[in-house]
Amino acid sequence: xNEAVFAHxxxxxxxxxxxxxxxxxxxxxxxxxxxxxxxxxxxxDIRYADAARFWxxxxxxxxxxxxxxxxxxxxxxxxxxxxxxSFGGGVFGQALPLEGVYAFFLESGFLGMFLAGEKxxxxxxxxxxxxxxxxxxxxxxYFIVATNAWMQHPVGYVMDHSGAIHLESFWAVLLNPYxxxxxxxTINGALLTAAFVIGGVGAFYLLSERxxxxxxxxxxxxxxxGVILSLTQxxxxxxxxxxxxxxxxxxxxxxxxxLFETSQGAPLAIIGMPDTQNGKLIDPIYVPEFLSFLAYGNxxxxxxxxxxxxxxxxxxxxxxxxxxxxxxxxxxxxIAQMLxxxxxxWRRKLYSSxxxxxxxxLTIPFPYIANEAGWTVSEVGRQPWLVYGLMKTPAGxxxxxxxxxxxxxxxxxxxxxxxxxxxxxxxxxxxxxxxPQEDATAHG
Amino acid sequence: MIxxxxxxxxxxxxxxxxxxxxxxxxxxxxxxxxxxxxxxxRMALNSIGPVWNGNEVWLIAAGGMMVVSFPRVYAVGFxxxxxxxxxxxxxxxxxxxxxxFRSQSRNPLWRALWDGGFWVGSLLLAxxxxxxxxxxxxxxxxxxxxxxQGTFGLLLNPYxxxxxxxTVVVLAWHGTNYLRVKTExxxxxxxxxxxxxxxxxxxxxxxVVTIATFIVxxxxxxxxxxxxxxxxxxxxxxxxxxxxxxxxxxxxxxxxFRSSLLSSLP
Numbered sequence: 001x002n003e004a005v006f007a008h009x010x011x012x013x014x015x016x017x018x019x020x021x022x023x024x025x026x027x028x029x030x031x032x033x034x035x036x037x038x039x040x041x042x043x044x045d046i047r048y049a050d051a052a053r054f055w056x057x058x059x060x061x062x063x064x065x066x067x068x069x070x071x072x073x074x075x076x077x078x079x080x081x082x083x084x085x086s087f088g089g090g091v092f093g094q095a096l097p098l099e100g101v102y103a104f105f106l107e108s109g110f111l112g113m114f115l116a117g118e119k120x121x122x123x124x125x126x127x128x129x130x131x132x133x134x135x136x137x138x139x140x141x142y143f144i145v146a147t148n149a150w151m152q153h154p155v156g157y158v159m160d161h162s163g164a165i166h167l168e169s170f171w172a173v174l175l176n177p178y179x180x181x182x183x184x185x186t187i188n189g190a191l192l193t194a195a196f197v198i199g200g201v202g203a204f205y206l207l208s209e210r211x212x213x214x215x216x217x218x219x220x221x222x223x224x225x226g227v228i229l230s231l232t233q234x235x236x237x238x239x240x241x242x243x244x245x246x247x248x249x250x251x252x253x254x255x256x257x258x259l260f261e262t263s264q265g266a267p268l269a270i271i272g273m274p275d276t277q278n279g280k281l282i283d284p285i286y287v288p289e290f291l292s293f294l295a296y297g298n299x300x301x302x303x304x305x306x307x308x309x310x311x312x313x314x315x316x317x318x319x320x321x322x323x324x325x326x327x328x329x330x331x332x333x334x335i336a337q338m339l340x341x342x343x344x345x346w347r348r349k350l351y352s353s354x355x356x357x358x359x360x361x362l363t364i365p366f367p368y369i370a371n372e373a374g375w376t377v378s379e380v381g382r383q384p385w386l387v388y389g390l391m392k393t394p395a396g397x398x399x400x401x402x403x404x405x406x407x408x409x410x411x412x413x414x415x416x417x418x419x420x421x422x423x424x425x426x427x428x429x430x431x432x433x434x435x436p437q438e439d440a441t442a443h444g
Numbered sequence: 445m446i447x448x449x450x451x452x453x454x455x456x457x458x459x460x461x462x463x464x465x466x467x468x469x470x471x472x473x474x475x476x477x478x479x480x481x482x483x484x485x486r487m488a489l490n491s492i493g494p495v496w497n498g499n500e501v502w503l504i505a506a507g508g509m510m511v512v513s514f515p516r517v518y519a520v521g522f523x524x525x526x527x528x529x530x531x532x533x534x535x536x537x538x539x540x541x542x543x544x545f546r547s548q549s550r551n552p553l554w555r556a557l558w559d560g561g562f563w564v565g566s567l568l569l570a571x572x573x574x575x576x577x578x579x580x581x582x583x584x585x586x587x588x589x590x591x592x593q594g595t596f597g598l599l600l601n602p603y604x605x606x607x608x609x610x611t612v613v614v615l616a617w618h619g620t621n622y623l624r625v626k627t628e629x630x631x632x633x634x635x636x637x638x639x640x641x642x643x644x645x646x647x648x649x650x651x652v653v654t655i656a657t658f659i660v661x662x663x664x665x666x667x668x669x670x671x672x673x674x675x676x677x678x679x680x681x682x683x684x685x686x687x688x689x690x691x692x693x694x695x696x697x698x699x700x701f702r703s704s705l706l707s708s709l710p
Contacts, residue, residue, distance in 0.1 A: 064544035067497065068537040074507050078522025079529055085522075089515025097508020104501035112494040398523035400591045409530045416537060423541075427548050 005394045007406035008080045013379070014410060015072055017372055018417045022066030024371050026107075027137045027187060028194025029059050032221070033114075034134040037127050047217055049118070052130065054214070054436035055198070059133075060115055061427050065420060067104070072413070074100065080406060084386055084396030091157045091167045092150045095174060099143040106136030141190070142183050149179035151387050152378070153248045165390070178244045182378075185237035189374065192229040192334065193367035195222045200364035201432055203357040214436045216351055219360070223341040223350065230334040238331070239294075245381075246295045249388060252381035254306045255315045256324035257291055258284075265289040266303035271325065276317045279307060315383040323373040323380070330370040337363065450513035454506060461502035462573070463618070468496045469573075470619020472539065472566020473612060476559060478620070478638055482552075484631045485559055489543060491626035496543060500536070524592035528599055532572055539565030567612065574611025578604035582660050603660045610649040617642035 033055050040048035077085045077096075085093075110132030118126040150156075156172030157165040167173070202218025205211045245253050254260075258269050260279040268291040272284030292301040306314055337359065344350040351357075386393040471492055479485040510518040522529055542561035549555070582603050585593040620642055623635035 061544070061548070064540065068540040071504060071536055072533045074504055075522060075529055075533055077511060078507075078518050079526050080523070082519035082523035085511060086516045086519035089511045089518060093508070093512025093515060096511055097505060100501065100504040100508050104504060105498060108497040108501070112497075116494075398519075398526070401523050401526050405526055409527075412530065412534065416534060420537075420541065423545065427545070430548070 002394060004399075004401070004403040004406065005397050007403040007410065008397045008401070009393070011080055011406050011410040011413070012073075012076055015069070015076065015413055015417075017375070018413075018421075019066065019069040019073055020372065020375065021368060022062050022069065023137070023141065024190045024193045024368065025062045025197060026059065026066050027141050027190040028192070029055055029062070029197070030107075030134040030137045031191055032194050032198060032225075033059060034130045037130040041123070041127050047213060050436045051214065051217055053117075054431075056115060057431050058428055060111065061424065061431070063107070063111060065424055067108070069417065069420070080398050080401065081386075081396050082398040082400070084391065087391060087396070088150075088154075088165065088387060091154070091165055091173060092147050094167065094170050095143045095146040095150065099140045099147070102136050102140035102143065107133050107140065110136060138187060141187060142179075145183040145186055146174055146176060146179045148378070149176045149182055152182075152382060153178035153244070154387050154390050178248060181237060181240040181244060185233070185241040185374075188229060188233045188237045189367070189371045192226065192233055193371060195226045195229055196334075196360075196367045197364055198222050199226065200361045203360040204432070205435070206351055207354065207357050207361065211435045219341075219350060219357070220345065222360070223338060223345050226334070226338040227342050230331065230338045233331055234335065242294070249382065250304045251306065251309055251313055251315060252320065252377075253295065254304060254309075255317045255320040255381055256377055257303075258317070258321045259291065259303060259305045260307055262302065262305040262308045264292070264302045265300050266291040266295075266305075268294065274317050274321045276314075313384065315381050320377055320381040323376040327370045327373040327377065330366050330373075333363075334367070334370075447513075450509070454509055454513065457502050457506035457509060461499070461506060464499035464502060465496070466570075466615045467618045467622040468492045468499055469539075469566045469570040470615040470617070471622060472562050472619075473570055473616050474619060474638065475566070476563045478623070478634055479631060482555060484629075485555070486547070487627050487629075487631055488623065489546060489562075491623060493543065497540075500540070520591055524586075525599070527596045528572070528576070532569065535565050535569045535572070539569060570612045570615045571608040573615075574608035575599060575604040577611065578607030581607070581657065603656055606649075606653055606656050610646075610653045613642060613646045613649050617646045 033052050036048045036052040036055070039045070040052060074096075077089075110129040113121055113129035114126060114133055121129065150173055153176060155176050156167065156169040158168040159165050198218050199222025202215045202222065205215035206219065242253075245256075257266075258272060258274045258281050259266055260281075265288070267286035267288045269281055270285045270287060272281030272286075275282050289299040292303055293299045295301065295303055306317070341350060341356065341360070344353050344356060382388055384392050386396040471488055475485065475488055479488045507518070510521075538561050542558040542565060546555055546558035546562070579599055579601075582601070584598070617639060620635045620639040624632060624639060627635065
């Protein structure tokens with residue numbers, strides 16, 4: 001691959017993957033903070049207010065980092081992917097800036113109000129601002145997913161005789177059929193991550209025998225929410241997101257499943273190592289005919305393998321395959337974890353099962369890995385297309401920006417983000433160490 | 445016709461960004477000198493604390509709007525001025541992180557670190573904004589394909605550096621007027637005095653840059669001949685400056701702020 005193209009891809013991939021670590025928690029935690037805030041309003045139980053206030057502190061640090069790492073991405077559409085922006089900007093640009101508008105104007109406005117505290121803004125306004133933050137972040141998530149969905153399945157445009165595209169329907173872009181389940185699956189992933197973070201921190205407190213009340217509330221929230229969320233992550237959101245891939249991106253499906261040969265009654269590979277050179281999986285374990293069933297609901301259906309397509313249309317098989325299997329593998333582990341937790345909760349042993357609490361605490365990073373792996377499948381699996389069926393990736397870069405310039409700025413970002421990452425962990429650790437504070441003056 | 449609407453919307457957003465984030469940058473550029481102790485620094489930061497994020501959004505919104513309304517300008521502009529834009533991005537990160545991280549710890553070293561970051565980030569951002577403005581006025585070599593044909597060093601030519609300094613001064617003046625409205629005590633007193641001093645420097649720089657503009661664009665900016673309505677821009681500047689002079693009294697904080705806003709609009 002052309003060195004410059006590779007540099008542009010690495011820069012965008014690195015900056016977007018680092019940035020995304022933060023919106024995952026912003027979208028997920030915002031929801032839970034709104035829930036805690038609402039429960040406090042309804043039940044008057046002060047523990048919910050303490051929980052909302054504690055998580056809001058972590059939310060604030062997380063949100064700030066999401067903002068500063070997110071701005072470069074909007075610029076990068078222009079700086080590193082200028083031909084893509086020039087070609088498609090008039091169409092996908094309908095959705096893209098709305099992410100900024102909702103994320104920032106709505107979220108940051110309400111967040112300022114929420115962090116000011118109940119005693120400064122009053123009960124009702126405080127609760128509304130909590131809702132505003134959650135809704136703002138969920139809304140902004142939709143628009144960025146819609147932008148990506150357009151790249152996966154371009155709609156709402158018309159092409160003229162010179163090959164340029166123009167917007168035909170704003171609503172077609174916004175209501176792209178690909179976007180709906182992609183969004184649901186993404187948001188579910190964010191909520192699931194937040195549940196794990198809440199539970200992991202709660203487990204930490206229970207294991208350290210501090211803030212036991214808060215720990216119990218947190219772990220219970222995680223199990224109750226986590227059972228539902230880990231299951232819905234698989235079905236319906238995962239399954240139906242996959243259905244879009246089956247329908248619109250057959251090469252991505254073949255790559256992520258490691259299916260080289262077109263097969264009737266195609267088997268599902270649970271594990272195995274792709275050997276792209278020889279077109280097979282090494283040491284696979286198969287469930288016979290199951291891929292056909294998952295993809296088409298019929299055990300005898302035919303699934304197209306990679307060999308049905310010319311080599312230059314194959315996405316990078318290994319990366320797509322492994323990231324997909326990492327994501328699904330972790331998702332399965334999450335379901336198992338949550339079901340075990342539910343069982344322990346039912347037997348009233350949850351808060352004293354130290355081995356389970358250890359597991360909850362140590363698996364905090366796993367949902368992050370699953371989320372990023374899933375997005376890697378989505379983006380790498382789309383290759384060689386930048387806009388599926390319309391524009392190949394090397395054709396979308398900024399041809400006037402040399403590889404050397406991009407490598408320089410990527411190193412700059414890497415350095416800055418390494419420092420920011422360390423600072424983030426340091427600040428969050430401090431907040432957790434301090435623990436949830438009972439703010440006696442909050443209800444004065 | 446629709447293009448004109450988009451253009452004005454874009455111009456309005458960039459203007460909104462300049463006058464709003466302008467005072468954030470102004471406060472930041474002066475922060476190390478105008479606020480002498482931890483309490484005053486905290487007061488200065490708190491004055492912009494709740495609004496700086498929203499103010500910065502206008503820049504993002506303008507960029508996003510450019511993607512959809514003028515995709516080729518966006519593409520050519522952003523990739524053409526690659527290093528300059530990356531520098532702006534990194535400074536935005538530095539400024540934003542400095543504001544948000546400072547209050548997370550009481551450790552004096554921690555606070556000093558982020559005070560420094562806030563100052564450097566704000567000052568350099570204001571300077572680069574002015575440099576960009578100056579280059580737009582002066583004109584830059586653009587090739588047939590629409591891409592910028594120069595180096596990063598060319599962007600820092602003397603005229604652009606002058607407009608950069610002008611911007612730093614005007615935004616600093618704007619920042620002091622904001623502090624006059626939002627703060628009290630010793631910080632307020634200092635803001636009033638500095639506002640007066642900066643007014644003089646700003647007025648002087650306006651004269652210097654005007655002369656420089658006529659030198660650099662031999663015969664003066666053609667825009668004024670083609671669009672006589674453009675005379676409203678220097679009118680705004682002058683009106684803002686005059687009003688600013690009239691608002692130099694200690695109690696005239698709000699009108700002073702409005703005057704510097706008027707001057708920043710062009």
